[in-house]
Amino acid sequence: MSADTMDGAGGRVPRMAMERWRPMLLLFPERIILPVLTAAGLLLVWEIVVRHYEIPPALLPAPSQVGQRLWEVLPLLLEHAVPTTLESALGFVLASLLGVGLAILLTYSRLFSAAVYPTVVVFQLIPKIALAPLFVVWLGIEMQSRLAFAVFISFFPIVIATEAGLRNTPPDMLRLCKALTATGWQIFTSVRLPYAVPYIFSGMKIAVTFAIIGVIVGEFISAQKGLGYIIIFASSQADTALILAAIFVLCVVGLALFGAVAAAERLVVRRYGFA
Structure with missing residues (x-):
């Protein structure tokens, strides 16, 4: 044998x-x-x-002190990590849908691109932190303001990456599709979109980190729960160990969301035959 x-x-x-x-x-x-x-x-x-x-613990605690504090308040941190994680994931999903849809319109409509793209770039150049209080004024102190802010700061990388992927389709492939009398929808689903997949996920990997930042900034301003709220509360108590423990949990959340995007990328790339 x-x-x-x-x-x-x-x-x-x-x-x-x-x-x-x-x-x-x-x-x-x-x-x-x-x-x-x-x-x-x-x-x-x-x-x-x-x-x-x-060094005083209030200024910079040792890793052992941070680990001890993390163990003491781990149930509390996990409880507050739930809304932060859910809002970040939802904001990322909404930003992905908005970004990919907007990129498709920018790619296929020259008039729409000329009218909208400069405005999108201008909004991207505005310091995002300066606009965070306005979202609270407009949408209140509930989840809506944090979601809107997370979407606002995270959709732009997806737009740029997706548009680049759609525009970088090999011209020979497009000419071949036209020679075979393929419809516009067939060209999009069978050629343009598969070639844009690596670009789309590159933008998504950036966007998922931005979505977390957006939610945390929103929690700094208005939330009564979440890891951002814990960080602000610990800062008011000069509990630096708790701040670092919350940041550690936040890093774990970020790695989990980033890993989910990376895993989805591998599945989709394998589906389209790139790997």
């Missing part, structure tokens, strides 16, 4: 399975072990510096 057909009972791993997992095994030290060691080294240096110079 060959090595390809023997199972685990025979004491060998199937060759096809080994070939499938070999690239991941080769990248494991670089993508997992190296970042973990780097982070551990930075935390160790942080701990040593704080203890050596006896």
